[in-house]
Every structure is written in structure tokens, then in C-alpha cells.
Amino acid sequence: MKALRYWMLLWHIGRQMGWQYVLFRAGYWWQGKTGILQLRFPKRATRHSFISMQEWQNNKPTFLFDPEKLTLQRNAGITDLKWRVGQMEMGRFRYFSSQWFEVPDWHSNPLTGFVYPKHQHWSDVDDFSPKAGDIKYVWEKSRFTFLYDLVRYDYHFGQDQSGKVFELITDWIDKNPVNCGPNWKCSQEIALRVLNWTFALHYHRLSSALNQLLLDKILCSIYDQMRHVAANICFSEIAVSNNHVLTETLGLFVTGIMFPCFSESHEWRKKGKDLFEREINRQITSDGTYLQFSMNYHRVVVQLMTWGIQLAELNDEWFSETVYEQADASLRFLRICMDGVNGRLPLYGHNDGALFFPLSECDFRDFRPQLIALESVLYSWKNSDPVLSEEKVWLVPEELSDVESYLEVVEDGAFNFQEDGYFIVRDSGTITFLRCGSYCSRPFQADHNHLDIWINGRNILRDAGTWLYNADEESTRYFAGTRAHNTIMIENFDQMQKRHRFVWTHWITNAKGKSGTADDGFWIETEFEGFRHVGKGIVHKRRVIKKAGRLHWLVEDLVLNVPKGMRIRQLWHPDRGFLDDFRISAVDEQGCGILMIVERGWYSEVYGEKVECIAMVFESGGSLIRTVIESLK
Numbered sequence: 001m002k003a004l005r006y007w008m009l010l011w012h013i014g015r016q017m018g019w020q021y022v023l024f025r026a027g028y029w030w031q032g033k034t035g036i037l038q039l040r041f042p043k044r045a046t047r048h049s050f051i052s053m054q055e056w057q058n059n060k061p062t063f064l065f066d067p068e069k070l071t072l073q074r075n076a077g078i079t080d081l082k083w084r085v086g087q088m089e090m091g092r093f094r095y096f097s098s099q100w101f102e103v104p105d106w107h108s109n110p111l112t113g114f115v116y117p118k119h120q121h122w123s124d125v126d127d128f129s130p131k132a133g134d135i136k137y138v139w140e141k142s143r144f145t146f147l148y149d150l151v152r153y154d155y156h157f158g159q160d161q162s163g164k165v166f167e168l169i170t171d172w173i174d175k176n177p178v179n180c181g182p183n184w185k186c187s188q189e190i191a192l193r194v195l196n197w198t199f200a201l202h203y204h205r206l207s208s209a210l211n212q213l214l215l216d217k218i219l220c221s222i223y224d225q226m227r228h229v230a231a232n233i234c235f236s237e238i239a240v241s242n243n244h245v246l247t248e249t250l251g252l253f254v255t256g257i258m259f260p261c262f263s264e265s266h267e268w269r270k271k272g273k274d275l276f277e278r279e280i281n282r283q284i285t286s287d288g289t290y291l292q293f294s295m296n297y298h299r300v301v302v303q304l305m306t307w308g309i310q311l312a313e314l315n316d317e318w319f320s321e322t323v324y325e326q327a328d329a330s331l332r333f334l335r336i337c338m339d340g341v342n343g344r345l346p347l348y349g350h351n352d353g354a355l356f357f358p359l360s361e362c363d364f365r366d367f368r369p370q371l372i373a374l375e376s377v378l379y380s381w382k383n384s385d386p387v388l389s390e391e392k393v394w395l396v397p398e399e400l401s402d403v404e405s406y407l408e409v410v411e412d413g414a415f416n417f418q419e420d421g422y423f424i425v426r427d428s429g430t431i432t433f434l435r436c437g438s439y440c441s442r443p444f445q446a447d448h449n450h451l452d453i454w455i456n457g458r459n460i461l462r463d464a465g466t467w468l469y470n471a472d473e474e475s476t477r478y479f480a481g482t483r484a485h486n487t488i489m490i491e492n493f494d495q496m497q498k499r500h501r502f503v504w505t506h507w508i509t510n511a512k513g514k515s516g517t518a519d520d521g522f523w524i525e526t527e528f529e530g531f532r533h534v535g536k537g538i539v540h541k542r543r544v545i546k547k548a549g550r551l552h553w554l555v556e557d558l559v560l561n562v563p564k565g566m567r568i569r570q571l572w573h574p575d576r577g578f579l580d581d582f583r584i585s586a587v588d589e590q591g592c593g594i595l596m597i598v599e600r601g602w603y604s605e606v607y608g609e610k611v612e613c614i615a616m617v618f619e620s621g622g623s624l625i626r627t628v629i630e631s632l633k
Contacts, residue, residue, distance in 0.1 A: 016507050017442065024238045037123040041228060045178045046220040050261040053212045056205070061257050062314040063202045064307065065397045067155075072393040073386055074156050078361055085153045088146060088164075095140045096353030096607040097364035106175050106183060109137045111608075118175060122184035134470040135182055136352065137608070142172065142183040144196040148358050151203050162207035165200050166214060173221045179228065187229045187236055188244040191251030192356060194222050194229075195307070198258055199357070223262055226255045230268060233275070241441070242283065242292050243300050247356075249275040250304050257315050273317065276308055281322045288329030289420035291441050294349025295337070299370050302330060303356050306374045306395055324378065331375055334367060336415050336424055339431060341457030343368035343388075346433050348452065350444045351466045353607030359391035364606060414515040414522050423515040425522040428549050429456040434542070436526035439507045446494040448508055448528050449542045450485040453629070455551060460575050460582060461486050461629070465604030475610075478602060482571075483615075488540050488557050488625075489569045495530040495540075506532040521548040535563040551582075551631035558624045570625045572616040573601055583632055584616065589624040 031037045084094060092102045101110035108115045112133035116125060127135040147165060154161040176183050183189065201218065204210060229248050236245040249272045255262070256269025283291040283301070290298040305327045312319055337345045343366035353364075360369040369391040375381055376396040415424045421437020431454040435447070453461040464484035467475060478484055482494045489495075496504040513526030527541040538561050545554040559568045572584065586594040601615030618625055 016505070021238060024234075028235060028239065032123045038121050040231060041122070041179045041184075043121065043177060043179050046224050048220060048223075049212070049216045050219050050223070050259070051215075053210070053215055056215060060202075060205065061260065063258065064199075064310055064314070064395050065202075067203050067205070069397070070155065070393065071397055072155065072390060074158070075386070076157055078152075078156055080361060081149060081153055081156065084149050085161075088149070093141050093146055095137065097355055097358070098353075098606040099608055103141055106142055106172055107138060107181060109133045109135070111137055116182040118181040119177060120180060122179055122181065125182050125185050127182070127185055128470055130470075134468050134608075135185070136469065138182050139186065139189045140353075142176075142193060143189060143356075144168070144172075144193050144200075145356065145358055147196050147200040151200055152359070154203070160207070160209075162204040162209040165204060166207075166209055166218075169197060169200075169218060170214065173217060178224045184228065186244075187232045188240075188247045190225045191229050191248045194225050194251050195247075195254060195356075197222065198254060202258070219259065219261070222255065222259065226251060226262075226268065227264070230264065230271070233271075237275075243297050243304075246276065246279050246283065246301060246304050249273075249279060250308050253308065254311060257311060257317075273312070273319070277320045277323055280305065280326050281320075284326040284330055285417075285419040286325070286329060287417045287419050288326070288331070288333030289417050289422055290330070292349065293420065293435070293444065294351065295334070295345045295347070295367075296351040296354060297349065298330065298334060299367055300354050300356060302327075302334070302370050302374050305330070306370070306377050307357070309374075310377045310396055327374060328378060331371060331378070333417060333422070334371060336411060336426065337422070337431070337433060338367055338371075339454050339457050339459075341429075342366060344457070344459070346452040346454075346459070347463040347465050347605065348433070348435065348447070348450065351604075351607060352469065357391070357395075359394045361387055361390070414517055414524070416513075416515055418513075421511055421513055421526070423513050423524045423526065425515060425524060425544075425546050427522060427546060430454060430546070430551070432522070432524065432544060432546050432553065434513070434524050434526060434544060436511050436513045436528050436542070438509050438511045438528075440509075443496065443504050443507060445480045445485070446482045446496045446498070446504065447485040447487065448495050448511065448530060449487040449526055449540055449557075451542075451544060451555065452486070453553065458575065460578055462573055462575060462603070464573055464602060465610070466607060467602070467604040467610045468608060475602075479604065484573070484602070486572050487542075487570075488559060489571060490531050490534055490538070490559070490562060491566050491569070493531060493534045495528075497533040506530075518545075521550075522546045534566075535561060537561040538563075553629040555627045555629065556624065557627075560623065562623060567619050567621050568623070568625065570618040570620075570627065573603070574614065574616060576613070581632055582629060584627065584629050586618040586625050586627040588620045588622045588626075590622075594618045594620060594625065 092100050094100055103110050107118050109132055114132040150161040150165055229251055233248055236248050252268040253272030253276055256265045256272055259265055309319060345367055355364060362369050368388045372389055373392040373395050376392045412426045421435055423434045425432040433452040436449050464479060467479050477498055482489045497506045499505055508528050508530045511528035515524040524544040527539055529539050531538040541558040543556040557570055562568060588594055597617040599615045599617055601613050602610045603613045604610040
């Protein structure tokens with residue numbers, strides 16, 4: 001029976017992900033077991049002087065900014081930045097923009113205390129070990145995103161941080177032998193680390209702390225790391241096929257431009273550019289939605305496009321017109337989903353705490369700095385707020401036109417993004433957000449017909465978030481499953497069938513929707529066929545009506561072909577204070593009131609943290625639940 005379940009799972013994966021994926025993963029697993037990966041990625045460090053200090057300092061390629069010509073206004077009043085740098089001086093580092101840990105090395109998980117062996121070949125590292133815990137807690141420090149705090153502190157306060165920057169980089173090089181340990185396991189982490197080192201190295205290019213021996217050491221490590229990325233790029237292309245490959249290809253492109261002293265630089269520059277163009281075209285739809293169905297991962301791609309487009313143009317390269325079109329479409333989509341009060345978007349899809357290049361004092365969930373920076377690359381428009389525009393000044397520092405950013409404009413209306421099934425209504429400071437689309441690529445959460453409602457910056461009905469990728473099975477199923485979303489379950493069954501880690505079977509491939517306006521308001525209508533592991537022909541239809549200018553929503557859920565004896569459950573995840581300010585009530589198809597059940601739920605606003613909260617549930621043995629949500633004030 002166990003063998004049969006295994007072969008059935010393999011059959012589902014092959015049909016959904018493609019047999020090329022299955023064969024590649026099998027071959028890659030075989031290379032790891034037979035030691036071929038150890039031969040392909042030897043534990044051998046480069047010892048070479050690629051370029052002299054004088055050449056490095058005087059004949060540099062053009063980077064995103066010139067540290068001697070930055071027009072950014074210095075602000076010695078950034079107390080939070082000063083406090084964060086003070087914490088680093090005491091050996092404490094910030095994880096996922098929210099948590100602080102004192103970690104003395106580069107291999108310890110601060111949650112579990114587990115220490116990965118630093119001399120073990122990366123192919124033998126188990127990145128999903130229950131004993132070790134979530135490996136992202138090891139990778140996070142080694143991403144070196146904290147360098148942006150040190151560089152910004154150096155600039156704003158006029159206190160040289162180059163010694164600290166180079167001390168941390170050299171310590172990492174010394175403690176992480178080539179192709180050994182957990183920090184060589186993921187090529188995306190390697191590429192991101194190189195991008196962040198490149199930013200700091202460029203800022204401190206003329207520092208007295210940088211000498212020939214140190215430059216040689218850093219460049220040799222960058223070279224070895226990017227050789228690893230180049231040799232392993234097929235894994236991200238075929239087996240991962242998401243923001244990982246975009247980060248890695250951008251890493252190759254940037255390294256090829258910024259370090260022409262490497263013999264492979266021309267090849268990396270061309271290959272990185274070609275693959276980046278191809279993947280942007282594949283991963284972003286023409287209407288601007290993103291293949292991973294995640295707002296936070298979409299922001300990751302926004303930052304990568306900002307770096308890529310700007311650096312290419314500064315060095316007389318141009319991406320294809322499609323890249324510019326997809327970047328522009330992304331801006332429009334994210335802006336329509338974004339709350340204008342605080343720059344937040346629905347906590348929709350996986351959120352692993354990623355903010356690759358933190359170059360402002362804005363809250364982690366505020367998307368405005370990243371959207372302003374990309375918009376400035378595309379249109380040379382300005383933004384007058386110095387806090388929101390700091391990232392733009394670092395990445396796009398040239399003088400801009402006097403035309404105000406369209407991010408200042410708040411649009412009202414009904415918006416349809418058909419390719420991935422996003423439907424948004426904006427009306428009088430409210431946002432009504434619903435997603436229902438067919439999967440052509442791997443799903444990560446079973447969240448069809450999830451409804452988010454925002455009122456003037458307040459997310460009154462929300463997504464529960466992500467918490468951790470490597471957690472206990474119950475928590476993983478909760479946050480990734482239907483139960484953590486504002487939609488319908490049948491009994492306790494998810495809309496798709498959860499299998500191994502990130503694997504779902506019975507993908508939803510038949511979904512559609514539309515939105516529009518009526519005389520007295522707006523409407524969204526969607527439907528999908530799901531729950532195929534529960535029964536045949538089960539269809540969930542949802543209709544949302546928003547009254548114009550009023551805090552009033554009507555939600556009708558009709559579920560067809562529910563197996564006999566099973567009940568439908570309508571789930572709602574409110575913010576704190578919801579029941580003090582709003583009324584929510586439901587009736588069945590006969591108009592009989594349905595008693596609200598209050599259950600325990602969880603909410604994870606940032607990666608690695610969760611708080612207990614309530615979930616409101618309406619259950620019915622029929623096929624329809626009609627719910628009204630309205631303000632008490």
C-alpha cells in the first residue's frame with residue numbers, strides 16, 4: 001500500500017510538473033548519492049590576484065550609484081538605524097526584518113541551537129532536517145542584507161563602517177570553505193550574498209581599510225561562489241523555476257559587468273542577461289501578475305528588475321522590450337492591490353520575510369520604496385517624500401523630472417487580472433481583493449476564492465500568513481491550507497490535496513472570474529472546480545457585492561455537488577477589534593440564520609512569528625451561505 005501511494009504521488013507530480021522535472025530531480029538525486037556532485041563542485045578555493053588595487057579603483061565599471069556623487073539628503077536623526085547598528089556592534093543581527101538573535105557563527109540555527117558542520121560538502125547537507133529546524137534561520141545572516149544598514153549608517157552619520165563590513169565578509173570567507181556547509185547549499189543565497197557584497201564593496205571602494213590582500217581574498221570568494229552558481233543554474237531553471245533563477249541570473253549578469261577581470265565574465269554577462277530576459281517573460285504575465293502567487297515574492301522580483309534594468313542601461317546594455325513591459329505591468333498590478341495609506345498589500349501567498357535590498361526606514365510590509373525605485377528606472381519620475389524615495393536615490397540617483405509619481409494617485413473602480421485570476425475593487429478608501437485562477441505552475445497554498453478587505457489602511461479580513469517553511473506538519477497544513485484563508489472548506493478538507501512539503505496534487509485547473517460595476521456599487525463573481533480528492537464535479541461559486549461609498553459587503557457562496565452528509569464551512573480571519581466595529585451575519589438558502597462558531601486561529605505577519613487569534617466559521621449542511629459584513633458605525 002505504501003509503495004502504491006508513492007507511485008500515485010509520482011504520477012501526479014509527473015502529470016502536473018512535467019516528466020522533464022521528474023527525470024531531472026531523479027538524476028540530480030542520483031548525482032548526490034553517488035558523489036558526482038562532490039566531483040562537480042570540489043572543495044578547492046581559488047588563490048589568485050585578479051586585478052591590482054589601482055586598476056580596481058580607477059578603471060571601475062559603472063555601478064548603480066557613485067558614492068562620491070550621491071544626492072541623498074543626510075539624516076542623522078534616523079534613530080532606529082543608529083540603534084540597529086548598535087545592536088550589530090554587540091553581535092546581534094536582525095532576521096526577517098523583525099527578530100534579533102545573537103549568533104556567534106555562520107552555521108547555527110538560533111531557534112534550535114543546531115550547528116551545521118562547516119566542512120561537510122553542501123550536497124550532503126539536509127536542508128529539511130527536523131532536528132536542525134528551518135535552514136532559513138542559518139541562511140538569513142549569510143545573506144548579508146545587514147550590510148545595507150552599515151552602508152546607510154556610514155552615509156547618514158558620517159562614521160566609517162568599512163572596517164566592520166570587511167571584517168564580517170572576511171570572517172564569512174574564512175569560516176565557510178568553498179562548497180562546504182549549509183551556506184553553499186542554495187545557489188540563490190549565494191547569488192544574493194554576492195550582490196550584497198558587490199554593493200558594499202563598491203561603496204567602500206576607496207576605503208583605507210581595503211588593501212591588495214583583502215581585495216584578492218574577496219574577489220577570489222566572489223569568483224568561487226559565482227562559478228558554483230553558473231555550474232548549478234540548471235537546478236534552478238528546471239527544479240525550482242521561480243524567483244531563485246531570477247536572482248541567480250541577475251547575479252551572473254551583475255558579476256559579469258562589475259568584475260570583468262574574471263575569465264568567465266563575458267560569458268556570465270551574456271548568459272545572465274539572456275536567461276533573466278527569458279525568465280521575466282515566463283514568470284510575469286502580460287497583465288503583471290506573478291507565477292508564484294505571492295505578493296512578497298513579487299516584490300523580490302521588482303527589486304531584481306530595478307537592479308537589472310538600471311545596471312544594464314548604465315553599462316550600455318538594454319533588455320528586451322518585454323522586460324520593460326512586464327516591469328510596467330507589475331507596477332500597475334501591485335499598485336492596484338496596494339493600500340494607499342501605508343503601502344501594504346494583502347498578505348497573500350508565501351511570505352518568507354525576503355527583502356533583498358533594504359534601503360529605507362519603511363516598515364517591511366510597505367511596498368512603496370520598491371515600487372517608487374522601479375518606477376523611477378522606467379519613467380524618471382520623482383517622489384517628494386524623502387523616506388519613501390531613499391531606495392530610489394541609492395539605485396537610481398540621477399536627477400529626475402518634475403512629473404509626480406503615479407503612485408500618488410488612488411484609483412477607484414473594478415479591476416480584472418484574468419491570466420492569474422485576481423479581481424480587485426477599489427472604492428472610497430476600501431480595497432476588496434479576491435483571487436480565483438487556474439494553475440499552470442506549481443501552487444503553494446490552497447487559497448482559491450480567498451477574500452481580503454481593507455478600509456483606509458486597516459486589513460479587517462486578512463490572510464493568516466506563512467510562519468515557517470520547515471515546521472511541524474499541523475502548522476504547515478494550517479498556514480498553507482484552506483483553513484488559513486477567507487474562503488470555503490468542505491468539512492476539514494483543503495481545496496487540493498497536500499502531500500510532501502511544497503507539493504500539492506489535484507491542482508485547480510478550471511477557474512474563472514470577473515468583476516464590474518453596478519448602479520449602486522461593485523461586484524466580483526468567480527468559480528472553480530476543486531476538492532477533486534473529496535468528490536467529482538465539486539464547484540465553488542462566490543459572488544461579492546460592495547455597496548458604493550458604504551462599508552457594506554454581501555458574500556454569497558454556492559457549492560455544487562457536495563458529497564452527501566458533508567458540510568460546507570465558510571471561514572473568516574478578522575483583525576483585532578473586528579467584532580467591536582463590524583457586524584458579520586450569515587443565512588442559508590432558506591434564509592435561516594447560521595450561528596457563528598469561534599475557533600482558535602493563528603496569524604503570522606512576518607516570517608518566523610505567529611500569534612493566536614480567532615477564526616469565525618459559518619457551517620451549513622446545504623449548498624449556499626449568504627453573508628453580510630457591515631460597519632457598526
